[in-house]
Amino acid sequence: MSLEEAWEAAVIAGKQTAQSQSYGPEARGGSCKAEVIISDEKIGFTKVQHPTFLMALTQKSLDTYGQNLPEGCLVLIDDTLTAPAALNGYRVVKLPILRTAVEKVGKAMTANIVAVGAINGLLKFVSNEDLKSAVFLHIPKGTEAINEKALNEGIALVEGA
Amino acid sequence: MGKTVLMQGNEACVEGAIAAGMRFYAGYPITPSTEIAEASAVRLPQVSGKFIQMEDEIASIACAIGASTTGVKAMTATSGPGFSLKQENLGYACLAEIPLVVVDVQRSGPSTGLPTSPSQGDVMMARWGTHGDHPMIALSPSSVKETYELAVRCFNLSEKYRTPVIFLMDEIVGHLREGIEIPESVEVINRPEPEAYHAKDLAYHIAEGELVPKMAPFGKGERYNITGLLHDASGFPTNNNQIAGELVTRLMKKIEANYEDIVQVEEAHLEDAEVAIYCFGGTARAAATAMEEARKKGIKCGMFRPITIWPFAERELLPVTRKVKRIVVAEHNYGQMVHEVRRVAGDHCEVKFVGKVDGTVITPQEILQKIEEA
Amino acid sequence: MAAVDMTGVRKKDANVSDLVFKYMRPEHLPHIWCPGCGNGIIMRDVAQAIENLKIDRNNLVVVSGIGCSSRAAGYFDCSTIHTTHGRAIAFATGIKVARPELEVIVITGDGDASAIGGNHLIHAARRNIGLTVIVMNNSIYGMTGGQYSPTTPTGDYGTTAPYGNIDRPFDVALLAAGAGATYAAHATVYHVPQAIKLIQDGIAHKGFSIIEVADVCPTYYGRKNKKGSAVDMMRNQKENFVTAAQAHRTCRSRKPGKRP
Structure with missing residues (x-):
């Protein structure tokens, strides 16, 4: 779950957070989702009802979850995806997240970390330092360099856009 | 911390x-x-x-x-x-x-x-x-x-x-x-053990004024018997109806008599509440949001959340039922605890129920709707 | 092997009443079993095996389930636990895993061990945890009044098999051996010295051990199947049971018409 690091970073930054994710067969692929609430106040209901931000990396999940979004919701999608008609009128940011992972970082698996960098680049909800600390909590030892590269490439995607 | x-x-x-x-x-x-x-x-x-x-x-x-x-x-x-x-x-x-x-x-x-x-x-x-x-x-x-x-x-x-x-x-x-x-340390209570270990003690002997027998672990010299049959103080089966009745009664009493120690509830905004949401577990999160929304709309809404589900927190719930006009029971089922709440409420306040059996979570809006229903 | 020279064994054994006072709880005796029941013999076999191995009673736990066999636990003067139907081996697993230094003996019956508790039996055998399981196999549900069990021979009668049992019986020791038991044995209530030796070796065995003791139930199984008196049933064991080449191992050969 690529949002896990973002959420961890928010905790490091001292914010209230709640995260839940798809559970069951769909968690192994297809239209799985993770929901994160980051707040300065105590969180009541833990499910996301009015997202302010949505990221999708596959067409199937975009088609499933890119419906009935509240006004003003920012949408980040991989540039290989096609935004459905339901997203007309929303601010949709397309970034080459998957391609960056493969071509610039050199490992498709790092797409989630590229995405985390891109998310913070767009939302700037935590400092890049806190974000890096959070990512390092979730990666296997010995992969720090490649993940840091992935994170920086993700941030650069936004700053360069 | x-x-x-x-x-x-x-x-x-x-x-x-x-x-x-x-x-x-x-x-x-x-x-x-x-x-x-x-x-x-x-x-x-x-x-x-x-x-x-x-x-x-x-x-x-x-x-x-x-x-x-x-x-x-x-x-x-x-x-x-x-x-x-x-x-x-x-x-x-x-x-x-x-x-x-x-x-x-x-x-x-x-x-x-x-x-x-x-x-x-x-x-x-x-x-x-x-x-x-x-x-x-x-x-x-x-x-x-x-x-x-x-x-x-x-x-x-x-x-x-x-x-x-x-x-x-x-x-x-x-x-x-x-x-x-994660706290650095927590209060830990261990089972009451007998002071000395010697065989043939009455394993389920109850000391004067107490309701819980001391418990010796197996393998420390207290060679006693444990059984699922109704038993006497020695831990051996009995058909003596008086002893049998006393045993089951004591089991019930040891919890009933310690109600104050066992039962915990959380109450929020009940001071001025006209409506109270009764909720517990994960559903309490939706209820908390519903309560905030209701108060934003000017409804005097509070929340009663038993942390101890059993024994039923009726001593704490009773004054609430005498104070509010309506209790909305939000539980993620077809209606189970609502019957207990109704029993305690009697005719003193209206009890409404919001539940679900389709696998989706109860939302704050669904609870709010019951709060607002005339 | 029908004839057994028991004199030598008897001399080594403690006096029976000594055993009672040393390993039993005399205040809870006499036991509840019917006249002629073999359970008391098996209980005494176990006590003798404990005596021979010089096991400290403070270090011994006897676990039982439900049924006639289950009452055996309470008669032993050690830590005893009379659990729920079929689950004795699962309770015993918890005791042994939590405190491996304790000697844990399970006393169970044919229904308790191989019907309702069959799953626990095979998995305990597979795990090879150091439990010793004594099965009092009387081929019937005695406590509930004579219903057929998983070890009732085909064609035999029970209150729930009024036209004869149509099922095939389990060989409980072989079942456990098939599941990986590293020690499995058959014994009878008639062949006392051999039973003591088999139980003793089972307790001493490091790993899972099971001793299935062919029991006699004159009250239900015997009466339903016209097996005669308790003495007749014991004589039947004397005449019809054979030893295997290795009496305490499971790889046994059966002689036609005889029960191992």
Whole structure:
């Protein structure tokens, strides 16, 4: 779950957070989702009802979850995806997240970390330092360099856009 | 306080249990409680504890009870169907007075139901699932932090009163991840042990003015008998009706008489409330949001949340029912605790119910709607 | 082997009443079993095996389930636990895993061990945890009044098999051996010295051990199947049971028409 690091970073930054994710067969692929609430106040209901931000990396999940979004919701999608008609009128940011992972970082698996960098680049909800600390909590030892590269490439995607 | 860490409810349950002294876990994989077994398998060997995956749900609780007889704090965890299977031995632990924590991460039923979907449909099974009259303590957490704290409390109550305690979680909290501060230390209560070990003592002898017998672990010289038959103070079966009646009565009394120590509730904004939401476990999160929304709209709404599900928190609920005009019971089932609330409320206030059996969570809007209904 | 020279064995054994006072709880005796029941013989075999091995009673746990056999636990003067139907082995697993230094003996019956508790039996055998399981196999549910069990021979009668049992019986020791038991044996209530030796070796064995003792139930199984008196049933064991080449191992050859 690529949002896990973002959420961890928010905790490091001292914010209230709640995260839940798809559970069951769909968690192994297809239209799985993770929901994160980051707040300065105590969180009541833990499910996301009015997202302010949505990221999708596959067409199937975009088609499933890119419906009935509240006004003003920012949408980040991989540039290989096609935004459905339901997203007309929303601010949709397309970034080459998957391609960056493969071509610039050199490992498709790092797409989630590229995405985390891109998310913070767009939302700037935590400092890049806190974000890096959070990512390092979730990666296997010995992969720090490649993940840091992935994170920086993700941030650069936004700053360069 | 220690540092803030991110944790899933199921993981927090294991961390709390270990902090309370849990050193034995026996379980069987079942959704959505499996992470409790997985985390126990990782953590227990790190603290010189034992983990065993048994051949079925019944064996799991039996194995945990067996471990507890040797003086080790033991736990088993399951979900709906597995909780059904464990009921017979739950009654055994009640009668034989073996400390034990049984976690039920509730999921949608009946039967196999919707295995990955949340529910609070086991509330009544937690109270009356095993046959015969028996006491029961059940606690229900509504956040990851509280899951940790209540896991500790489950063990403490279980040890103190020599009785199984049910940790009635639900999928919402079990799979929720939140940041929690792990305390550096927690209050730990251990079962009352006899001062000296010598054979032929009356194993279930009750000291004057007390209701809980002391418990010697197996293998320390107190060669006594444990049985699921009604027994006398020596621990041996009896057909004496007077002794049998006294035993069951004492089992009930040891919980009833300690109501104040066992029952905990959370109350919010009840001072001026005209409407109160009755909720527990994961549903309390939607209720909290509904209450805030209602107050923003000028409705004097409060919240009553039993943390201790059983015994039923009627002493605390009673004054609420005499004060508010309406209670909205929000529970994730077809209506179980609402009957208890109605019993306490009588004619003193209106009791409305909002529940769900389709596997989706109760939303704040659904609760708000009941609050606003004329 | 029908004829056994028991004189030598008897001399080594403690006096029976000594055994009672040393390993039993005389205040809870006499036992509840019917006249002629073999359970008392098996209980005494176990006590003798404990005496021979010089096991400290403070270190011994006897676990039982439900049924006639289950009452045996309470008669032993050690830590005893009378559990729920079929689950004795699962309780015992918890005790042994939590405190491996304890000696844990399970006393169970044919219904308790191989019907309702069959799953626990095979998995305990597979895990090879150091439990010793003594099966009092009387081929019937005695406590509930004579219903056919998983070890009732085909064609035999029970209150729930009024026209004869149509099922095939389990060989409980072989079942456990098939599941991985590292020690499995057959014994009878008639052949006392051999039973003591087999139980003793089973307790001393490191790993899972099971001793299935062919029991006699004159009250239900005997009466339903016209097996005569308790003495007749014991004589039947004397005349019809054979030893295997290795009496305490499971790889046994059966002689036609005889029960191992």
